[in-house]
Amino acid sequence: PLVTTKDMLEDAYKNNYAIGAFGAHNLEVIKAVIAGAEKVGAPVILQTTSSTYKYVEMPYLIALAKTAAEQAKVPVALHLDHGESYHTVMECLRAGYTSVMIDGSSLPYEENILLVKKVVEAASAVNVPVEAELGTIGGVEDSVSVKEENAFFTDPKQAEHFVKVTGIHSFAPAFGTAHGKYQQKPKLLFELLQEIHSSTNIPLVMHGASGVPEEDVRESLKYGIAKVNFSTELKDLFAEELRAYFNDHPTENDPRKYFLPARESLIKLVEQKIVMLQK
Ligand code: 13P
Ligand code: ZN
Numbered sequence: 001p002l003v004t005t006k007d008m009l010e011d012a013y014k015n016n017y018a019i020g021a022f023g024a025h026n027l028e029v030i031k032a033v034i035a036g037a038e039k040v041g042a043p044v045i046l047q048t049t050s051s052t053y054k055y056v057e058m059p060y061l062i063a064l065a066k067t068a069a070e071q072a073k074v075p076v077a078l079h080l081d082h083g084e085s086y087h088t089v090m091e092c093l094r095a096g097y098t099s100v101m102i103d104g105s106s107l108p109y110e111e112n113i114l115l116v117k118k119v120v121e122a123a124s125a126v127n128v129p130v131e132a133e134l135g136t137i138g139g140v141e142d143s144v145s146v147k148e149e150n151a152f153f154t155d156p157k158q159a160e161h162f163v164k165v166t167g168i169h170s171f172a173p174a175f176g177t178a179h180g181k182y183q184q185k186p187k188l189l190f191e192l193l194q195e196i197h198s199s200t201n202i203p204l205v206m207h208g209a210s211g212v213p214e215e216d217v218r219e220s221l222k223y224g225i226a227k228v229n230f231s232t233e234l235k236d237l238f239a240e241e242l243r244a245y246f247n248d249h250p251t252e253n254d255p256r257k258y259f260l261p262a263r264e265s266l267i268k269l270v271e272q273k274i275v276m277l278q279k
C-alpha cells in the first residue's frame with residue numbers, strides 16, 4: 001500500500017533502525033526497489049527529484065509508483081527528494097506524493113526557515129510529512145552541486161531552533177556524508193550527529209549514503225538516523241550491467257532481455273542495503 005513516511009520513520013527512529021530511500025528513475029528501478037524491499041519484508045521509500053518527474057512525466061510517474069505501491073506486500077512511500085521550491089512541493093502534493101523534502105539549505109538561515117515553515121503549513125493540511133536540511137551536504141545531486149570546500153556541518157544549537165520553529169517531521173543534517181562518489185573514505189562526525197540527535201529529537205536522514213562503509217551506516221543508526229538515501233550506487237550498478245550485457249551481446253535489441261540482468265542485480269543491491277539498515 002501507498003503510505004506516508006510518518007509512521008515508518010517514527011517506528012524506525014524509536015527502534016534504532018532505518019528505512020531505505022532509493023532514487024527511482026524509471027519503471028525498471030521502481031520495480032526492483034519494491035522487489036528488494038519485499039524480499040526483506042521492510043517498508044521502503046521511492047524517491048525522486050524534480051528532474052526525475054520531469055523526465056518520466058508526472059502522470060506516468062504517479063501511475064507507476066501508485067501501481068507499484070498497491071501491488072506491494074510492504075508499505076511504500078513516494079517522496080520528493082531535494083525539492084527546490086514551494087512551487088515544486090505544490091506540484092508533488094497535488095500529484096499525490098506522500099512525503100516531501102524542501103531543500104532551502106543554500107539559502108540564508110532566516111529565508112530557509114520562512115520557506116520551510118510555509119511548506120510545512122501547506123503539507124500538513126494534506127497530512128504529508130516534511131523533511132528539511134540545514135548545513136550543506138557536499139557533492140552533486142542532479143541540479144544541486146556543492147564543492148567540498150563549500151560544504152559545512154550542521155550546528156546542533158541551530159538545528160534545535162530550526163526543528164522547533166519549522167515543525168518539520170524529519171531532518172537532514174550535514175555531518176560528513178556527500179552525494180555521489182567519495183574521493184577518500186568519508187569521515188563521519190558521530191559526536192556531532194549525537195549532539196544533533198539529542199537537540200532535535202526527530203528522525204534524522206542520511207544523505208549521500210552511496211559509498212559510505214557498512215560499519216559507518218550501522219553506527220549512525222545509534223544516533224537517530226532513520227532514513228538512508230541511496231542513489232549513485234543504484235545508477236552505477238544499473239549502467240554497469242547494461243554495459244556488460246551489450247558487451248557480451250552486441251546485437252541484442254530486445255529491451256525485455258537486456259534490462260533483465262540489470263533489474264536482477266538491482267533487486268539484490270536494494271535487498272542488501274535494506275538488510276544493512278535493520279536492527
Ligand atoms: P548518493 O547518490 O550518494 O547515494 O546520495 C543520495 C541522496 O542523498 C539523495 O538525496
Ligand atoms: Zn540528498
Ligand code: NA
Nearest residue numbers: 178180208210
Ligand atoms: Na555518496
